Amino acid sequence: MDNLTTIFREKKLKLTPQRIAVYKYLQSTKEHPSAETIFKALQPLYPTMSLATVYKALKTLVEVKLIQEINLGEGNSRYDGNPNPHSHLQCVQCLRVDDLEGICFQNLNDEIKDNTDYDILYNQVYFYGVCSHCKNK
Numbered sequence: 001m002d003n004l005t006t007i008f009r010e011k012k013l014k015l016t017p018q019r020i021a022v023y024k025y026l027q028s029t030k031e032h033p034s035a036e037t038i039f040k041a042l043q044p045l046y047p048t049m050s051l052a053t054v055y056k057a058l059k060t061l062v063e064v065k066l067i068q069e070i071n072l073g074e075g076n077s078r079y080d081g082n083p084n085p086h087s088h089l090q091c092v093q094c095l096r097v098d099d100l101e102g103i104c105f106q107n108l109n110d111e112i113k114d115n116t117d118y119d120i121l122y123n124q125v126y127f128y129g130v131c132s133h134c135k136n137k
């Protein structure tokens with residue numbers, strides 16, 4: 001908790017129970033949940049928290065780069081408690097999202113820069129496939 005207080009203070013963020021709850025939930029999972037999933041998971045603990053509040057807390061946390069928003073083209077965003085650049089894999093059957101470990105695409109930024117007149121700020125690389133669970137069904 002101390003750690004979280006420090007992090008929020010550094011970002012000049014007010015430590016509201018909603019923000020803490022959303023942030024902690026994202027730290028506790030690797031499943032890249034949507035706002036709805038986070039809302040449903042937190043509802044038993046925070047019965048007065050609305051979906052709009054969850055969205056607002058997520059937006060703030062993304063803005064201060066404590067979490068990241070990932071958009072896999074499903075129409076709704078997923079959220080990731082790990083704000084560092086990394087790539088993702090999505091299963092086209094069950095829609096689960098996993099982190100792609102061990103391969104980094106940040107060096108692509110320089111390559112793109114050399115081939116265009118853009119200064120590259122970041123990239124998001126997604127891979128789509130069938131996860132081992134769905135493959136074995």
Ligand SMILES: [Zn+2]
Pocket residue numbers: 091092093094095096130131132133134135
């Ligand atoms: Zn799957």
Ligand SMILES: [Zn+2]
Pocket residue numbers: 032080082086087088098099
């Ligand atoms: Zn991730």
